[in-house]
Amino acid sequence: MLENCRSAKERWGGVNNIIDRWLHERQQLLVEYCNLSAVQVFDEENPLHQEQLKQLCQILVDYVSAGHFEVYEQLIKEGRDFNEKHALKQAAELYKIIDNTTESLLDFNDKYQETDDLADLAIDLSIIGQQLETQFTAEDQMIEVLHTCHKELVA
Secondary structure, three states: OHHHHHHHHHHHOOOOHHHHHHHHHHHHHHHHHHHHHOOOOOOOOOHHHHHHHHHHHHHHHHHHHHHHHHHHHHHHHHHHHOOOHHHHHHHHHHHHHHHHHHHHHHHHHHHHHOOOOOOOHHHHHHHHHHHHHHHHHHHHHHHHHHHOOOHHHHO
């Protein structure tokens, strides 16, 4: 997952400030996720575990929000500006995947904002790890489809 994040940054970094900031947030999200996932046993009484979880949830919500309210809108606007009907159709299918995984990610956030019970955290982290990988793949495909389909016209 981390290698895919680097690959995305290498492919699209510098092309668009919004995408650059967002990919940087993705990298931060992965760091927080990996740090928390490395914990073997979670203790509700350990303030470090609670703080790590809080940080993960915050960057998760920030990342998802930036995707939905900045990046996807920008990509779709580009597709419309260049009248890329086929690309927009592909993006709509990818967006369905992203929307489903986003819901799961936000459910994780909601669950751990409302409880100090960390008994299921290891299992839930494994699940959101899979959701993040699915989301990142769909997002990368959306960037590929909508942002690079017209690069010859811009150059």
